[in-house]
Amino acid sequence: MKKRISWGTLALGTVLGFALTFVGLADAGKLKAPKEPEVLVALGQLLDAEHQRIDLLVERGDIDGAIAALENLVGRQWPDRDRGGDASVLLRHDAYGRLVRLRLDHPAVDPRDDGALLELVEEGLGTDFELVDPNPFTARLVGIKGEILERMGRDDDALTAYEDALDMNRDVLDELMEEGP
Amino acid sequence: MNPSVPRGLAPALALALGCGGLVGCKAKRTSAPKDFADAGIDDLERMLAANEQQLAQVGVSLTPAPAQTEVDSSETKTSSAPVESDSPPPSYADDEAEDAAAPEPEPEREPRPESMSEARATARQRKDARRVKAERCSTICDLASSTCGLEQQICRLANDHQDETRYRDSCERAELDCEVSAEACRDCTE
Numbered sequence: 001m002k003k004r005i006s007w008g009t010l011a012l013g014t015v016l017g018f019a020l021t022f023v024g025l026a027d028a029g030k031l032k033a034p035k036e037p038e039v040l041v042a043l044g045q046l047l048d049a050e051h052q053r054i055d056l057l058v059e060r061g062d063i064d065g066a067i068a069a070l071e072n073l074v075g076r077q078w079p080d081r082d083r084g085g086d087a088s089v090l091l092r093h094d095a096y097g098r099l100v101r102l103r104l105d106h107p108a109v110d111p112r113d114d115g116a117l118l119e120l121v122e123e124g125l126g127t128d129f130e131l132v133d134p135n136p137f138t139a140r141l142v143g144i145k146g147e148i149l150e151r152m153g154r155d156d157d158a159l160t161a162y163e164d165a166l167d168m169n170r171d172v173l174d175e176l177m178e179e180g181p
Numbered sequence: 182m183n184p185s186v187p188r189g190l191a192p193a194l195a196l197a198l199g200c201g202g203l204v205g206c207k208a209k210r211t212s213a214p215k216d217f218a219d220a221g222i223d224d225l226e227r228m229l230a231a232n233e234q235q236l237a238q239v240g241v242s243l244t245p246a247p248a249q250t251e252v253d254s255s256e257t258k259t260s261s262a263p264v265e266s267d268s269p270p271p272s273y274a275d276d277e278a279e280d281a282a283a284p285e286p287e288p289e290r291e292p293r294p295e296s297m298s299e300a301r302a303t304a305r306q307r308k309d310a311r312r313v314k315a316e317r318c319s320t321i322c323d324l325a326s327s328t329c330g331l332e333q334q335i336c337r338l339a340n341d342h343q344d345e346t347r348y349r350d351s352c353e354r355a356e357l358d359c360e361v362s363a364e365a366c367r368d369c370t371e
Contacts, residue, residue: 136324143331155338162335163351166358169328173362176321 032131034085043079043088047095054098063106070099074124081128089128093137096124100144114152121145139168318369325362332359 034040050073057066074095079088100121103112112120121144129138146161332355339345339352 136320136327139327143327143334146331146334150334150338155342159335159338159348159351162331162338162355166328166331166335166355169324169331169362170358173321173324173328173365176317176324177365179317 032081032086034079034083034088036079036083037085039079040084040088043084043091047073047091051098058102063102063109067099067102067106067109070095070102074099074120081131086132089126089132090135090137092126093124093129093135093141096121097137097141097144100124100141100148104144104147114148118145118148118152121148134168134171136169136172139165139172142168318366321362321369322366325359325366328355328362329359332356 050069054066054069054073057063057069074092078084078092081089084091100117103109103117103120121141124141125138125145129142132138142161143165146158146165149155149161150158332352335348335355336352339348342348
């Protein structure tokens with residue numbers, strides 16, 4: 001029997017693992033806990049199932065379907081930081097990051113112009129992205145934002161986004177190095 | 182603020198601790214060796230753990246029966262012989278062979294199932310520690326990969342803006358970050 005670890009489960013685990021790691025590493029309390037943990041559980045279960053489905057679609061080469069599924073996923077009502085805690089923000093960044101990455105890598109599928117993609121990234125980042133601790137998921141989405149800005153010829157803004165993503169990666173690495181082996 | 186972690190996410194969390202970027206997690210999707218002969222000890226341990234988990238899911242537990250454990254644990258407490266935590270867990274085949282050879286159970290041998298259990302727990306802990314370390318390394322290396330990707334993007338931009346200090350400085354810093362993170366990855370994996 002083929003034992004398959006889903007991208008979604010891993011991503012979900014990774015997000016929450018990072019969240020927990022940061023709690024231990026950084027000062028406790030930096031990470032905002034969900035007011036409604038059940039909301040986070042429900043979101044995690046939904047994302048796990050959806051990412052598994054998207055894995056299958058990508059494996060079959062159905063990028064159209066994968067993008068449609070991700071569009072449907074990000075189009076849902078996401079819990080805000082207050083209800084779902086920082087972990088829900090990270091999960092949102094992860095889902096949007098996957099969607100925009102797929103769109104950038106497959107521009108011929110259901111094409112969107114750069115302006116629309118930038119809007120999508122901004123929507124995914126939300127207004128609360130600077131409040132969460134540096135993490136690879138937000139960093140990836142911010143880096144993608146830089147990529148789109150560069151395509152749009154907005155080099156100064158692109159550089160700012162790349163630098164922000166770089167700063168986040170550096171912070172995460174510092175935390176991990178402080179933690180030790 | 183003490184972050185609460187929903188219990189329902191425990192399996193995902195167990196997967197997660199220290200598991201870093203997505204690329205690394207994806208990279209862990211290695212297929213099992215086609216043949217047991219091809220498998221290293223780590224592969225075999227992974228397969229055993231997976232099998233044990235599958236058996237547990239259908240209600241088959243490989244841990245000693247509770248009644249035995251209770252008796253054994255009370256006896257272990259009074260036993261002067263320390264549990265050798267570094268010794269590998271004995272095989273069931275060995276036990277069967279020894280039981281067949283000994284017509285009557287010797288009192289001092291009765292704590293053995295408890296020792297087995299503890300030895301297996303120790304082995305599992307060691308395996309978990311190795312896994313956490315591997316995942317931490319994977320995280321660091323994924324960060325290095327991402328950082329070096331950003332460095333390429335920044336320095337490519339800097340090439341187009343050669344007369345601008347901000348771009349040049351940013352490229353230099355990105356190069357340094359890439360170097361540092363790549364070194365951390367190397368140190369971790371060596």
